[in-house]
Amino acid sequence: MQPQVADEAAAGRHAASTSRTRRAARPHPPHQAGGPWWRSRKVKGLGYAAPTAAFVTVFFLLPLLLVGQMSLSDWPLLAGNRGGNAPENYTDITDGTLFWPAVRFTLLYTVIVTVILLGLALLLALLVQEHRPGVGFFRTVYFLPGALGLASASLLFWGLYSPTTGPLSPLLEGLGLVDEPVSFLGAPTSALLSTVFLVVWKFAGFYMLILLVGLQRIPHEVYEAARMDGADRWQIFRRITLPLLRPSLALTLLLCATGSLLAFDQFFILTKGGPDNSTVTIVQLIYREAFQRLDLGTAAALSIIVLAVLLLLNVLQFRGLRRADEP
Amino acid sequence: MGRTAGPRRNAARLGVTALALLVATGLVTACGSGDDGGGGEGGGAATATGVDDGTTLTMWTRAATRPQSEALVKAYNASHKNRIELTVIPTDDYQAKVGAAAGSRDLPDLFASDVVFVPNYTSSGLFADLTERVDALPFADQLAQSHIKAGTYEDKKYVVPHTLDLSVLFYNKDLYRRAELDPEKPPTTLAEWDKHARAVDALGGGVNGTFFGGNCGGCGVFTWWPSIWAAGDDVLNEDGTKASLASDTAKKVYETYRGWVNDDIVAPGARDETGTTWTGVFPKGKTGVMPMPSTTLGLMPKDLDLGVAPIPGPDGGKSTFVGGDAIGISAISKSADQAWNFLAWSLGEKAQVDVVAANKDVVARTDLASNKHSDADPRLVTINELVKDGRTPYALKFGQTFNDPNGPWLTLMRNAVFKDGSSLDKDNEAVTASLAD
Numbered sequence: 170m171q172p173q174v175a176d177e178a179a180a181g182r183h184a185a186s187t188s189r190t191r192r193a194a195r196p197h198p199p200h201q202a203g204g205p206w207w208r209s210r211k212v213k214g215l216g217y218a219a220p221t222a223a224f225v226t227v228f229f230l231l232p233l234l235l236v237g238q239m240s241l242s243d244w245p246l247l248a249g250n251r252g253g254n255a256p257e258n259y260t261d262i263t264d265g266t267l268f269w270p271a272v273r274f275t276l277l278y279t280v281i282v283t284v285i286l287l288g289l290a291l292l293l294a295l296l297v298q299e300h301r302p303g304v305g306f307f308r309t310v311y312f313l314p315g316a317l318g319l320a321s322a323s324l325l326f327w328g329l330y331s332p333t334t335g336p337l338s339p340l341l342e343g344l345g346l347v348d349e350p351v352s353f354l355g356a357p358t359s360a361l362l363s364t365v366f367l368v369v370w371k372f373a374g375f376y377m378l379i380l381l382v383g384l385q386r387i388p389h390e391v392y393e394a395a396r397m398d399g400a401d402r403w404q405i406f407r408r409i410t411l412p413l414l415r416p417s418l419a420l421t422l423l424l425c426a427t428g429s430l431l432a433f434d435q436f437f438i439l440t441k442g443g444p445d446n447s448t449v450t451i452v453q454l455i456y457r458e459a460f461q462r463l464d465l466g467t468a469a470a471l472s473i474i475v476l477a478v479l480l481l482l483n484v485l486q487f488r489g490l491r492r493a494d495e496p
Numbered sequence: 497m498g499r500t501a502g503p504r505r506n507a508a509r510l511g512v513t514a515l516a517l518l519v520a521t522g523l524v525t526a527c528g529s530g531d532d533g534g535g536g537e538g539g540g541a542a543t544a545t546g547v548d549d550g551t552t553l554t555m556w557t558r559a560a561t562r563p564q565s566e567a568l569v570k571a572y573n574a575s576h577k578n579r580i581e582l583t584v585i586p587t588d589d590y591q592a593k594v595g596a597a598a599g600s601r602d603l604p605d606l607f608a609s610d611v612v613f614v615p616n617y618t619s620s621g622l623f624a625d626l627t628e629r630v631d632a633l634p635f636a637d638q639l640a641q642s643h644i645k646a647g648t649y650e651d652k653k654y655v656v657p658h659t660l661d662l663s664v665l666f667y668n669k670d671l672y673r674r675a676e677l678d679p680e681k682p683p684t685t686l687a688e689w690d691k692h693a694r695a696v697d698a699l700g701g702g703v704n705g706t707f708f709g710g711n712c713g714g715c716g717v718f719t720w721w722p723s724i725w726a727a728g729d730d731v732l733n734e735d736g737t738k739a740s741l742a743s744d745t746a747k748k749v750y751e752t753y754r755g756w757v758n759d760d761i762v763a764p765g766a767r768d769e770t771g772t773t774w775t776g777v778f779p780k781g782k783t784g785v786m787p788m789p790s791t792t793l794g795l796m797p798k799d800l801d802l803g804v805a806p807i808p809g810p811d812g813g814k815s816t817f818v819g820g821d822a823i824g825i826s827a828i829s830k831s832a833d834q835a836w837n838f839l840a841w842s843l844g845e846k847a848q849v850d851v852v853a854a855n856k857d858v859v860a861r862t863d864l865a866s867n868k869h870s871d872a873d874p875r876l877v878t879i880n881e882l883v884k885d886g887r888t889p890y891a892l893k894f895g896q897t898f899n900d901p902n903g904p905w906l907t908l909m910r911n912a913v914f915k916d917g918s919s920l921d922k923d924n925e926a927v928t929a930s931l932a933d
Contacts, residue, residue: 246595247620267902332765333773350764441588441770441901443711445910449902460592461900462933463616465599 239469246463258470267457271449278361278450279429285369286425287418290376295410297377298384308381312374319371323438326367330354330439357447360440364448367435372428376421383417384410419490426486427479451475544632546837550577553835554604557582557658558590561821564659564791564857565608568842571851576841578834580606588771591895598622603826605835608658611822612717612894614646615736619892623647623654623824629836630656638863639843642818642888654824656839657860659791659852661820662882663718665689665808666778666793667785669801671696671703675784682785682805685812686723686752689785696784697761705761706786707778708753710913712771713906714899717889718817719787719807720909723749725887726809736891737932741908742924748810750912750920757913767914770901778802790879791820794856804875806882816886820858858883897930904930 206212241255262268297308314322329337330353338351353363387410395405411418433452436442442449442457449457451471459468557565562584569582583604585593591613597603598620609617617623630636630644630653640657647655669679675695683689693705709715721731727745732738740746756762763777775792777783781800787807796802806814825835841847848859853869858879865883870876891897898905908923 245620246599247616247622249599331773332768333763333777338764352765352768355768441711443770443901443906444767446902446907453902456592457900457902460595461903462896463595 236469236472239465240473242466244465244469246459246465254466258466259474261467262471262474265454267446267449267454270446271451271454274448275430275432275450278365278432279426281361281365282368282429283422283425285365286372286376287421289369289373290380290421291418293373293377294380294384298381311377314371314373315375315378317371319434320438322367322371323435326363327439330363354440355444357444360444360448364435364439367439368429368432372425376425379421379424380414380417383414386417387413416490419486423483423486423490427483430479430482431475544629544634545840546629546835547833548576548578548837549834550579551831551834552579552581553606553831553838555580555582555606555608555838556590556593556604557584557608557821558587558610559584560587560610560789561608561659561661561791563795564852564855565821567851567855568658568847571847572838572841576837578837580838591899594622601828603828605829605831606823606825606838608821608823609655611643611646611657611819611888612891612898614655614822614824615649615890615892616895617824618647618649618654621827624827624829624832625652625654626656626824626836626839627651627653629840633840633843635843635861635863638861640818640860640862640883642883642886643820643822643860646888646890647822647824655822656824656843658821658823658842660818660858660860660883662790662816662818662858662879662886663722663787663807664790664816664879664882665785665805666788666796667692667803667805668696668778668781668783669803670781671699671784672803675699679801679803682803683808684805684814685808686749686810689808690752690755692785693756693761694759703782703784704763705784706756707763707769707774707783708766708786709769709771709774710757710762710766710910711769711901711906712774713901713903713909715769715771715774716905716909717898718789718819720749720753721889722787722807722815722817722886723809725815726807726813727811728809728813732889732891732931734890736889736894737928739924739927739931741905741927742920745810747917747920750917752810753913754917789819790858793875793879804878806878806885814882814885816882818883818886818888891931893931893933896933897927 239250240258241253243251243254243257245251293311297304297311317325329335332338332350332352332355337353338347341347341351342349352359354360391409391413392405395409400408431452432450433456436448436450436453437456440448442453452475455468455471455475458464458471555565555569565582565584569580573579590610594603594607594609594613594617598617603622630639633639640660643655643657643660644653647653665682667682672679672692675692675698677692677695683692689706695705696703697705708719724731724743724745729740729743729745731741731746733740757766763783765773765777775788778786778788779792779796779800781797790804793804807816808814823839825832825839829835843860845864848861848864849867849869852859853864853867853876856869856873856876858876859865859867859870862883865880866877870880897903900906904923904926908920908927911917911919911923
């Protein structure tokens with residue numbers, strides 16, 4: 170059996186490259202001349218792709234075009250389209266007193282959440298990567314909050330934080346840790362930190378899972394070789410784990426940053442942008458324009474700008490990702 | 497992938513996908529069509545009582561007035577062939593929900609609205625014209641005029657009162673006794689209110705003097721403005737385009753509230769209170785005296801000995817915010833006659849006395865202000881009599897100015913009460929700018 174195992178390991182190690190070569194080497198099947206046209210590969214391919222293409226068209230492209238049109242029109246929510254007014258909606262955006270603070274806050278939140286989440290997720294993944302007794306329990310516990318919807322989790326924390334009905338503040342008082350009721354969401358900094366805590370609690374397990382998969386893709390032989398060469402734990406982590414984990418890290422970075430820049434539910438439920446407008450994110454601003462100020466035009470213009478920024482960011486990150494993927 | 501499934505399975509999957517797609521596109525076009533302009537007549541001849549023929553009607557209301565709407569709908573369904581399906585929507589999301597539904601022509605047959613948002617809806621053609629139907633009611637002149645006025649646009653009437661919700665002082669008589677205050681003498685000036693709150697607060701042991709929703713624009717409008725009105729001052733001009741929320745009277749009101757914050761007279765959580773739980777503090781029995789919505793009177797614990805009093809101004813006087821919900825038939829409803837049957841019934845004597853008054857709520861008709869239920873509870877008489885002293889503010893941009901959690905009024909409120917109030921004039925200008933937007 171021994172040789173076979175070795176074979177499999179080798180196959181696994183080079184799986185990516187060999188399959189690539191094989192695919193490239195395989196000749197295209199000869200065109201079946203004379204067959205009915207609907208049996209041809211081209212038509213079949215189109216048939217398979219059509220449902221997805223139709224979905225993308227109906228649920229992404231058409232709405233996107235509509236948003237584009239809205240952003241160039243005077244379009245109150247209650248009254249409907251009143252015709253073009255370009256570029257008024259775009260120039261209106263920066264006139265709003267909340268816009269630049271919201272941009273700054275969204276970026277600050279993204280940086281804080283991304284740094285904490287990725288650090289913690291990596292720590293958790295390293296803790297539970299080895300097969301030891303009980304490790305399955307911890308993996309499940311860490312991942313469990315991720316199975317909750319963000320809105321439900323936010324409502325749960327809103328209840329916990331509430332100074333009038335929540336249990337956290339009386340609990341801290343009972344333990345003698347604080348003298349008076351704690352106002353978790355009552356001041357700008359504590360509101361931000363309380364929200365960050367919720368998000369970290371909710372997502373750390375999910376990102377841990379991605380990193381765990383990445384960790385387990387690193388072949389044992391590499392570690393063994395390093396140990397034979399006398400590398401200590403820190404050196405192994407720095408020179409082997411981190412570099413080989415880069416694709417997974419880049420992926421989590423991409424997901425985390427994009428998700429944080431689009432943050433809405435947690436702030437909408439926990440703080441409503443308060444106190445004193447200190448936690449207004451960009452997406453909340455879009456919501457406010459559309460459903461508080463009932464102005465779809467400005468909301469659409471804001472959405473287009475956010476879309477452009479996200480596209481740019483994703484292109485940059487994908488480049489980084491691809492570079493990281495190269496050996 | 498999927499190769500083992502075989503062609504037949506694939507074909508089936510394709511079929512399902514295609515079907516789903518058809519349904520989805522059908523939905524999309526259904527939402528997009530019917531762009532025929534609002535403000536229709538609602539169809540059918542106007543009769544005083546409408547039609548009761550077993551139609552199912554849809555109706556929306558907000559959580560704040562849920563018990564009142566539910567009681568009316570339940571009584572109507574039990575005694576009529578028509579059936580109303582009531583959907584209750586969280587108060588904070590109600591405007592957004594109605595706005596989105598209006599945009600996609602998806603409004604229910606009947607929808608109640610916080611009376612302050614009604615002008616925005618009538619001017620956008622969301623409601624059907626009810627002028628003829630309302631005028632045909634034998635008691636048309638006795639309907640709460642502040643609601644009728646808010647729902648009149650270009651001389652046409654679009655709504656009738658649904659639930660009246662007045663801001664009044666609730667005070668805890670047990671705590672008054674313990675603080676050696678006379679439980680039959682509620683405050684008649686803001687200064688007295690301040691004195692009482694401080695006396696009760698001094699009891700300690702988790703007891704607080706008062707409470708208010710300090711992160712809730714709607715709460716401020718509802719409970720602070722009556723103190724300004726009580727002194728005879730205005731907060732908005734006639735057409736709701738200019739604010740005078742930095743007047744001397746207003747400053748006196750803010751100062752009192754600021755004092756309660758600074759000296760810890762308010763129950764914990766006032767600073768964070770976004771309006772979701774502000775009415776849940778008083779029934780716990782540990783708060784001395786605070787403004788509350790009259791609709792909560794019937795919901796208070798049976799063993800809570802509470803008194804009701806008008807909200808006073810700095811040097812006396814009394815007023816109230818005549819809020820609550822007005823209700824109309826949506827302009828796109830195809831069952832306007834049936835929907836009117838419910839509205840006409842809900843304003844009739846039987847519904848007003850046996851449902852509304854029996855639940856300790858304010859009746860929508862002045863000729864029924866004194867009835868067998870209110871006569872049994874002097875607190876209800878106090879509230880019913882307040883309707884004539886109260887006001888309902890009118891502004892097209894009310895929601896985005898006063899209810900928006902990121903709007904200019906909440907900024908003014910918080911600066912005035914949690915800070916030193918030095919930015920009041922500037923904040924008042926921001927409110928005016930939003931009203932005139």
